Amino acid sequence: MGPETEDGHTTGCFGGFKLRFSRKSLATRTLSTSRSGLAPSKPSEKMLAPSQHFDFGVPSGWGLSAEQSSLDSFLPPYTTQMNASRTNGVVDSMAGKTINSVLDELEPELYQLSMDIHDHPEIAFQERYARDTLTAFMRRHKFNVTSGYLGLETAWRAEYSYGNGGKVIGINSEMDALERIGHACGHNLIAASGCGIAVALKAALETHDIPGRIILLGTPAEEGGGGKIILLQRGAYDDMDFCLMSHPGPGPLYSFDIGATTAVQTFEVEYLGKGAHAGAAPWEGINALDAAFLAYSSLSVLRQQMQPTHRSHGIVQGRDWISNVIPDNARLRWQVRAPTYDEMSILAQRVRKCFEAAALATGCSVSIDEEPPYQDLKNNPILARIFGQIVQTQYGQNVTTNGSAASTDFGNVSYYLPALHPLYTIPTEPHGGNHTPAFTKASATKEAHAASMIATRGLALTALCVLQDDALFLEMKASSVAFRSVS
Known part of the structure; x- marks a missing residue:
């Protein structure tokens, strides 16, 4: 999940999905973009040279050390x-x-x-x-x-x-x-x-x-x-x-990733002020748009103190705005992400204070609604290893454990029971x-x-x-x- 669509109502999924797949050539055959006919996918038709190495010890992934990004490090010692x-x-x-x-x-x-x-x-x-x-x-x-x-x-x-x-x-x-x-x-x-x-x-x-x-x-x-x-x-x-x-994302064919995704919290924030003529009597108004942009500025400043693996992004919305009337309403739809749910929760608290401070500074009232958080995806290590070995040995796929900065509500499922959500490229x-x-x-x-x-x-x-x-x-x-x- 990444930047929202213009209406701002996209909480989930894989916008901005950028896996760290190897960019080396995985096959030399020419690909078409035709919708007619079907590409072969039988197990006997290997899609990579047999020498393709199934390497779980990949370079450092999303917020992980090189050691952590190896699937072996996910496995309990008794496994x-x-x-x-x-x-x-x-x-x-x-x-x-x-x-x-x-x-x-x-x-x-x-x-x-x-x-x-x-x-x-x-x-x-x-x-x-x-x-x-x-x-x-x-x-x-x-x-x-x-x-x-x-x-x-x-x-x-x-x-x-x-x-x-x-x-x-x-x-x-x-x-x-x-x-x-x-x-x-x-x-x-x-x-x-x-x-x-x-x-x-x-x-x-x-x-x-x-x-x-x-x-x-x-x-x-x-x-x-x-x-x-x-x-x-x-x-x-x-x-x-x-x-x-499973889930698709952009990249060279024949690649899978079985790493983690990020946790995300979505906020719906509404500022209410008081309308007034912007030319004749602006002092009679309380500018809700000022509150929204003050919050936006505070959030932008906060980014300097955020971890490189954390994200804060969103949009400003309003209704019936015209240039010669002090806006009496403004809304933000905002999202924060981090590699783990605990990190994301701490960041969300800091972001919430930015919303509250803007209301205090401008005299607006504010309502802050939080949608159910999407937890980070935790692929079960045994399922991940089985799947990785199958798609590599049977179908010649390149498999990594780098993860993604995207988010999914399947993360919550992965906290509840053994789960697997591999990402594949198209x-x-x-x-x-x-x-x-x-x-x-x-x-x-x-x-x-x-x-x-x-x-x-x-x-x-x-x-x-x-x-x-x-x-x-x-x-x-x-x-x-x-x-x-x-x-």
């Missing part, structure tokens, strides 16, 4: 070191082959599903077309579907159970777009990917007699409103043993990052879909590894508790 054969055995099993085979068959349908969502963008809490389209898809694939889930009109839940007992896999499909610029954060890709993961896992459970339960949540309002936070508070994640999703025009019209265009390309399919395969196979390996499952659970306890 067994995984080798590639441990995950490859599951991937190469009959169940793993079923997942890849089903996704081969589904790929054209998932592409059309993604494009349908892309061509019908809907903003937060208004994702009715997306809800209806996605739930129809899941019903066709024999999932039990609940629309209007837990009191949210556009939220939904698709569930499938096989056998008795077993582990419970959670998956998220985001749906919302950005006002005026559409799917500039690629949620069309995320929506289709979630459906693909769920259907592929269903086939594996049925075909190979694996007990388990799959819960796919259609989560509204990531781009402002914190849909997952609301669902989390209402118990939507209580049944899950772990939860998975090609864009220069400076065409998330929350730009160029990214809207990029999220509709064959290359974006092919990258999303690799994420889909990797996450489905990661879930299968955990389903079939009780030791990994227990390590995942234990490492999530330990990982959070030292944060």
Whole structure:
């Protein structure tokens, strides 16, 4: 999440998403931007030379030392070191082959599903077309579907159970777009990917007699409103043993990042003053716009004393302003970010004092509303390692743990249960990052879909590894508790 759109109502996601992926050439083939046809993503078609090194010890990431940015440093001391054969055995099993085979068959349908969502963008809490389209898809694939889930009109839940007992896999499909610029954060890709993961896992459970339960949540309002936070508070994640999703961003193809994202707090601040004729009797007014700009100036000065990894940004808004009337109202929509929730909370307190001081100095009244904070993303280290090994060894991807300065409401989910939210790259025009019209265009390309399919395969196979390996499952659970306890 980064600079907002002009209306200022973008809380969530990956605007300004800038991963520190290697910029070296990862492939020499020419890429097209055509929307016709599909790029190959079968596991047998390696997309990088076999010599590509899977290096978790990457250069320093977002607010992390070089040591911290290595995934190995995230693992608790009691964790067994995984080798590639441990995950490859599951991937190469009959169940793993079923997942890849089903996704081969589904790929054209998932592409059309993604494009349908892309061509019908809907903003937060208004994702009715997306809800209806996605739930129809899941019903066709024999999932039990609940629309209007837990009191949210556009939220939904698709569930499938096989056998008795077993582990419970959670998956998220985001749906919302950005006002005026559409799917500039690629949620069309995320929506289709979630459906693909769920259907592929269903086939594996049925075909190979694996007990388990799959819960796919259609989560509204990531781009402002914190849909997952609301669902989390209402118990939507209580049944899950772990939860998975992925997210696109700009960069060279064949790259994934499994690092952290930042925590963010959004403020809605309103100053109320008193109108007066700006020429005849300005002394009779109380200038709310002065209060807003005084706050803005204070916030700008505060940046000098902020940590390099902290962010403070926002916009000023108003209604019925004209140049010869003292403004009696002004609003700020402001956001602060930091690598951890605790750091962000301290920064938010300092920012709040700037808002209050401006009201005191100008004589305005002020109301300060805080939206539910998005916590920093904490990818479960066991899930991250499994996924990283799968996409590197099976699909030739470059994997880093650098993280991003963006934010997501999935961070709150990652504090609650073992979770994984890898970031993958799609090609864009220069400076065409998330929350730009160029990214809207990029999220509709064959290359974006092919990258999303690799994420889909990797996450489905990661879930299968955990389903079939009780030791990994227990390590995942234990490492999530330990990982959070030292944060």
